[in-house]
Amino acid sequence: MSDFNHRDGVDDRGKTARLAATAVGAVFLLVGILGFIPGITTNYDTMEFAGHESGAELLGIFQVSILHNIVHLLFGVAGLAMARTAKNAVVYLIGGGAIYLVLWIYGLVTDKMSEANFVPLNTADDWLHFVLGLGMIGLGIMGRQALRGSTATATGR
Numbered sequence: 802m803s804d805f806n807h808r809d810g811v812d813d814r815g816k817t818a819r820l821a822a823t824a825v826g827a828v829f830l831l832v833g834i835l836g837f838i839p840g841i842t843t844n845y846d847t848m849e850f851a852g853h854e855s856g857a858e859l860l861g862i863f864q865v866s867i868l869h870n871i872v873h874l875l876f877g878v879a880g881l882a883m884a885r886t887a888k889n890a891v892v893y894l895i896g897g898g899a900i901y902l903v904l905w906i907y908g909l910v911t912d913k914m915s916e917a918n919f920v921p922l923n924t925a926d927d928w929l930h931f932v933l934g935l936g937m938i939g940l941g942i943m944g945r946q947a948l949r950g951s952t953a954t955a956t957g958r
Contacts, residue, residue, distance in 0.1 A: 815887030818944025822890035825897070825937060826880020833873030836865045853918040864923040872920070887948055894941030901934035 836859050839845035847856030848866060855866035876897065883893035908927035911917045922930075 815948055817947040818887045818890040819884045821940040821944055822880050822884035822893045826877045826884060829873050829880060830877030833870050833877055836870035851919050853914055853921045855921050862925045864921050864926060866921055869920050891941050891945045894937045898934045898937030901930045905930040905934055
């Protein structure tokens, strides 16, 4: 079998978390890149580095800025790097999901026209962050359970 299936001394079940983190990381990279492409990002000429004044919207829905796109790119790189081991993949998914739930709450309580909305975030971003947070945590929990099952199998428990 391939090395992908046996890292960390874990059987194919460790692959669940690694594949999930790889997929999530790749999507974040793609979103970060798409945020810099005029046409896919509407009102591209109004994009600011940061702040609520940025009028650019990915797919005409999600408000973005240069900083917002860079955060997506970095989150994608982190996902791909952490997907190298099953344990780190679980940390990425659960920790990243928790970060996105915090961003969801931050977006809900922050006035969209204030300086505090520096990323920037709109209502569509807020609810996407909620879904991402729950989804990533769910994937991380499934990956963690698969790891526990494979560890018990490997140790004869």
